[in-house]
Amino acid sequence: MGSPVSLKDIANKVGVSIPLVSYVLTGKGKQNRVSEETAEKILKVAKELNYQPNLSARSLKTNKTKTIGVILADISNPFFSNMARVIEDEAFLRDYTVIFGSSDEKIEKFDKVLEFMLSRQVDGFIIAPPEGSKASISELLKNKNNVVLIDRYFEDLDANFVIVDNVAASLSATNYLIKKGYKRIATIAYKSKLAHFDDRCRGYYKALEQAGMSLDENLVVKIERGSSKKDMGKAIDELIGNDLADAIFFQTNTLAEEGIRQMLGKDRETLKKIGVMVFDQNSAYHFLENHIPYMNQPIKQMGKAALAMLIDNIQSKYNGAIKKLQLKTTLGGIEEE
Amino acid sequence: MGSPVSLKDIANKVGVSIPLVSYVLTGKGKQNRVSEETAEKILKVAKELNYQPNLSARSLKTNKTKTIGVILADISNPFFSNMARVIEDEAFLRDYTVIFGSSDEKIEKFDKVLEFMLSRQVDGFIIAPPEGSKASISELLKNKNNVVLIDRYFEDLDANFVIVDNVAASLSATNYLIKKGYKRIATIAYKSKLAHFDDRCRGYYKALEQAGMSLDENLVVKIERGSSKKDMGKAIDELIGNDLADAIFFQTNTLAEEGIRQMLGKDRETLKKIGVMVFDQNSAYHFLENHIPYMNQPIKQMGKAALAMLIDNIQSKYNGAIKKLQLKTTLGGIEEE
DNA sequence: TACGTTTGTTTAAACGTTAAAGCATTTATG
DNA sequence: CATAAATGCTTTAACGTTTAAACAAACGTA
Numbered sequence: 015m016g017s018p019v020s021l022k023d024i025a026n027k028v029g030v031s032i033p034l035v036s037y038v039l040t041g042k043g044k045q046n047r048v049s050e051e052t053a054e055k056i057l058k059v060a061k062e063l064n065y066q067p068n069l070s071a072r073s074l075k076t077n078k079t080k081t082i083g084v085i086l087a088d089i090s091n092p093f094f095s096n097m098a099r100v101i102e103d104e105a106f107l108r109d110y111t112v113i114f115g116s117s118d119e120k121i122e123k124f125d126k127v128l129e130f131m132l133s134r135q136v137d138g139f140i141i142a143p144p145e146g147s148k149a150s151i152s153e154l155l156k157n158k159n160n161v162v163l164i165d166r167y168f169e170d171l172d173a174n175f176v177i178v179d180n181v182a183a184s185l186s187a188t189n190y191l192i193k194k195g196y197k198r199i200a201t202i203a204y205k206s207k208l209a210h211f212d213d214r215c216r217g218y219y220k221a222l223e224q225a226g227m228s229l230d231e232n233l234v235v236k237i238e239r240g241s242s243k244k245d246m247g248k249a250i251d252e253l254i255g256n257d258l259a260d261a262i263f264f265q266t267n268t269l270a271e272e273g274i275r276q277m278l279g280k281d282r283e284t285l286k287k288i289g290v291m292v293f294d295q296n297s298a299y300h301f302l303e304n305h306i307p308y309m310n311q312p313i314k315q316m317g318k319a320a321l322a323m324l325i326d327n328i329q330s331k332y333n334g335a336i337k338k339l340q341l342k343t344t345l346g347g348i349e350e351e
Numbered sequence: 352m353g354s355p356v357s358l359k360d361i362a363n364k365v366g367v368s369i370p371l372v373s374y375v376l377t378g379k380g381k382q383n384r385v386s387e388e389t390a391e392k393i394l395k396v397a398k399e400l401n402y403q404p405n406l407s408a409r410s411l412k413t414n415k416t417k418t419i420g421v422i423l424a425d426i427s428n429p430f431f432s433n434m435a436r437v438i439e440d441e442a443f444l445r446d447y448t449v450i451f452g453s454s455d456e457k458i459e460k461f462d463k464v465l466e467f468m469l470s471r472q473v474d475g476f477i478i479a480p481p482e483g484s485k486a487s488i489s490e491l492l493k494n495k496n497n498v499v500l501i502d503r504y505f506e507d508l509d510a511n512f513v514i515v516d517n518v519a520a521s522l523s524a525t526n527y528l529i530k531k532g533y534k535r536i537a538t539i540a541y542k543s544k545l546a547h548f549d550d551r552c553r554g555y556y557k558a559l560e561q562a563g564m565s566l567d568e569n570l571v572v573k574i575e576r577g578s579s580k581k582d583m584g585k586a587i588d589e590l591i592g593n594d595l596a597d598a599i600f601f602q603t604n605t606l607a608e609e610g611i612r613q614m615l616g617k618d619r620e621t622l623k624k625i626g627v628m629v630f631d632q633n634s635a636y637h638f639l640e641n642h643i644p645y646m647n648q649p650i651k652q653m654g655k656a657a658l659a660m661l662i663d664n665i666q667s668k669y670n671g672a673i674k675k676l677q678l679k680t681t682l683g684g685i686e687e688e
Numbered sequence: 689t690a691c692g693t694t695t696g697t698t699t700a701a702a703c704g705t706t707a708a709a710g711c712a713t714t715t716a717t718g
Numbered sequence: 719c720a721t722a723a724a725t726g727c728t729t730t731a732a733c734g735t736t737t738a739a740a741c742a743a744a745c746g747t748a
Contacts, residue, residue, distance in 0.1 A: 071734035095432035298635030408704035
């Protein structure tokens with residue numbers, strides 16, 4: 015129990031009615047013509063008794079919980095735990111409570127978490143949608159729920175989102191390898207229909223095209239999520255064992271981590287011969303002999319922007335207008351820095 | 352809005368009074384003598400209308416929010432984000448909501464987060480207490496709040512906790528290095544008064560003593576939290592540059608990460624000559640040439656146990672009895688495995 | 689002086705639940 | 719057959735808020 019002090023206690027002590035106290039403490043004293051004098055008394059007593067509003071009662075009345083639900087893929091994954099941290103901090107500042115849920119990239123889990131949060135009557139959502147969740151999210155939007163997608167989006171779904179410019183990022187990433195002189199640049203991606211992964215592939219294609227390099231389908235490898243260890247082993251074997259590729263662009267952090275591990279497993283020298291580029295940052299790269307260049311995602315900015323967008327939406331600052339924000343990535347981990 | 356269906360709607364449709372519906376839907380039908388027949392009708396209609404209880408109203412009445420507050424040092428730190436994930440999952444299964452807060456090891460931030468959660472009327476807390484938080488937690492306990500400490504504890508504070516056996520873990524860790532034949536084993540710890548850090552040092556002392564090795568104060572380095580980069584640089588320089596130590600036992604993951612980085616910075620060969628042992632696991636070690644042995648903490652077990660303990664406490668299964676759980680660590684990352 | 693307006697307050701009602709007490713009707717008990 | 723007990727339900731009240739409407743007193747204006 016915080017403090018079992020209610021408006022009633024204050025009202026009694028000051029000698030006024032309960033609504034008056036409510037008006038003053040919610041800052042609506044002026045507009046409800048509460049005299050300066052009583053307002054002061056009320057504030058003083060409230061402080062004395064260390065009044066804490068009963069949020070359940072308030073929510074019951076106002077139909078707002080000041081809580082937002084955040085569904086990420088996996089909160090123990092560094093990318094998402096960093097994002098969670100930013101959202102937590104930002105929400106704290108704005109006096110919003112956050113509840114987190116991990117979808118594990120599974121639609122069934124996602125739906126369960128979503129339902130859980132709906133039953134908790136959250137005021138809005140920040141969601142990194144897993145594959146196949148378009149229908150659920152579309153449903154959510156129909157009930158005019160406040161939703162901001164993050165990190166991912168759906169091509170033909172009119173929803174707010176905050177993502178990075180994946181095409182541009184992949185383009186830069188691939189360009190970096192091209193400029194380094196690599197000729198047979200492979201890319202490893204997840205087998206997924208999520209739009210942002212498509213974009214990453216598109217960026218890769220575009221870079222090759224712009225450089226006048228032909229696209230070799232054998233250099234584009236898609237890994238199944240569940241069996242990434244086995245698949246990655248095979249992929250690395252084929253790409254490197256057969257000298258198919260001289261550089262690899264990993265499209266996610268987790269792919270890179272597994273891929274690099276597999277490369278190291280073969281022969282410590284492999285990594286020095288093969289060019290590597292990664293989408294997203296990872297502190298573990300510091301442990302490697304050579305610097306690993308990566309495309310740095312502005313996690314902090316994304317989290318902040320998503321939360322700001324959502325809360326503005328909840329408070330219906332811009333009524334109904336859909337906001338789409340695409341942030342820039344930056345090149346990091348290069349030796350010059 | 353989930354569904355704006357209330358008990359009233361169900362009651363109207365079935366043709367009974369509201370309390371009857373409440374009784375049935377909360378499983379108290381039998382004890383309130385509701386006939387099988389009406390109970391069935393109520394359940395059927397509830398399902399039809401997709402009734403979702405209004406938790407605010409329920410909380411207002413019952414004074415329980417089915418929410419627990421979890422305060423960790425930093426949710427973007429892998430150890431804690433893994434812990435968060437376990438707690439999230441476990442709470443989800445039990446239909447409890449979790450709100451997280453990061454203390455950043457700062458007492459001021461901790462107190463703010465604590466107050467925030469109290470204002471949210473959480474039913475209980477799982478806390479990894481930062482240095483200096485004993486008074487706040489003691490206060491919390493006085494108001495008979497349900498608290499379970501995790502990862503850390505206070506020597507002379509009678510509170511529930513779930514930790515690892517730090518003395519035993521450090522003993523094993525140091526013993527491992529001793530058995531490997533190292534003669535001048537250093538340890539690097541944080542400058543902190545937290546009891547679990549003391550324990551880790553004690554385990555180290557004990558191992559040396561048992562092996563008949565004398566304790567060299569120069570081999571025990573304490574790093575300031577804020578300035579760990581600078582301090583660590585100096586420490587590594589002194590220990591290794593002067594050939595003071597032939598092995599280092601890092602007492603936390605973050606210390607090890609920084610320490611290893613510094614060692615690699617000097618010369619890639621250093622790490623092969625100096626024995627290293629780390630408290631806590633880190634997937635980044637896979638990127639190093641040599642295997643890094645570590646003491647593996649049962650994060651999953653800890654999180655699960657803490658949550659179970661807390662919820663049993665909330666439901667006052669064991670009334671007032673303090674529970675102290677100390678779990679075993681295991682040796683990991685050794686080459687033989 | 690009368691009456692509309694402003695000012696400061698109170699009363700009433702509601703949000704959706706739960707818990708206790710009340711009230712018929714039926715069934716068991718001697 | 720009278721009465722007690724069990725059965726199945728309803729009524730009442732309350733949790734702590736917020737919001738709208740009502741009210742009284744003081745003031746301004748004619």
